[in-house]
Amino acid sequence: MPIPDTIPVLGISWGDVLFLVLAAVMLGSALLVVMLRDIIRCGLAMIVAFGALAGIYVMLGAPLVAAAQVLVYIGAIAVLILFAVMLTQAKNAPVRLVFQAQALPAAIAAIVLAVLIGLTATATDWGAVTKRIATGTDALARLLFNSYILPFEVVSVLLLMAVIGGIFLAKRDGRDA
Amino acid sequence: MSQSLDAYLVVSGILFAIGSFGFLARRNAISMLMSIELMLNAVNLTIVAFGAFLPALNGTASVIALMVMAVAAAEATVGLAIVMAIYRNRRTPLVDEYDSMRQ
Numbered sequence A: 001m002p003i004p005d006t007i008p009v010l011g012i013s014w015g016d017v018l019f020l021v022l023a024a025v026m027l028g029s030a031l032l033v034v035m036l037r038d039i040i041r042c043g044l045a046m047i048v049a050f051g052a053l054a055g056i057y058v059m060l061g062a063p064l065v066a067a068a069q070v071l072v073y074i075g076a077i078a079v080l081i082l083f084a085v086m087l088t089q090a091k092n093a094p095v096r097l098v099f100q101a102q103a104l105p106a107a108i109a110a111i112v113l114a115v116l117i118g119l120t121a122t123a124t125d126w127g128a129v130t131k132r133i134a135t136g137t138d139a140l141a142r143l144l145f146n147s148y149i150l151p152f153e154v155v156s157v158l159l160l161m162a163v164i165g166g167i168f169l170a171k172r173d174g175r176d177a
Numbered sequence B: 001m002s003q004s005l006d007a008y009l010v011v012s013g014i015l016f017a018i019g020s021f022g023f024l025a026r027r028n029a030i031s032m033l034m035s036i037e038l039m040l041n042a043v044n045l046t047i048v049a050f051g052a053f054l055p056a057l058n059g060t061a062s063v064i065a066l067m068v069m070a071v072a073a074a075e076a077t078v079g080l081a082i083v084m085a086i087y088r089n090r091r092t093p094l095v096d097e098y099d100s101m102r103q
Helices: A014-035 A039-059 A063-088 A103-123 A137-145 A149-170 B005-025 B029-053 B055-090
Strands: none
Touching: A014 A039, A014 B005, A014 B029, A039 A063, A039 B029, A063 A137, A063 B029, A063 B055, A103 B005, A137 A149, A137 B055, A149 B055, B005 B029, B029 B055
């Protein structure tokens, strides 16, 4: 028996449902990242948000970006942040307020920003097509290694500099060790 | 809904706003870095969404998104190293206690 195109009772397509679920998971866990008191849980919620975003990338027809999202963000950046959390959060540190005094103005500013972005994005005619276009990995590789070979190499130099700079900044000073 | 550019733009706008709220409101330096990562992800989602819905940008958007990811990785490395270096001197990750240049 074939699966129908739309959900029988609700009448919305499976793609919409998937998009709504992924967006809700991503935005909900992003809210947890900024609201939770325990910073380790913030980091774990961030991993969930990144994973849901990778799913949205797959929906947008960019599987290579989704794979890079999982590898770079979940595999590298989130783990790096969790390590930094474990190295810097002292157990006996006083558990005081998580937020700055400006949290309320910041919340108002963020809501205003979201409304502004939403209004602007929906009011502008982007000339978008109504059907998503997938990006093939083959075409992407051709672009990356033909037209964009110089930025690609510059990024590798940038990463090398970041590695050296990170080691330099984080290493203990030899004098007081 | 999943076939319209606006839905993705609105979602990424909300994600960016959440990240900016976290950056402005949290006291912990690492929380602020996490919020920066959220904002970078929102921008990446915008770029990929434009690439999926505008034919002229189709392949280029993915290239830009990959570049943004590489720069975000570099930024996280250096940012966390700076946080570690400050933590070693000041013994606190809370940014409002980094006030020695104000005194």
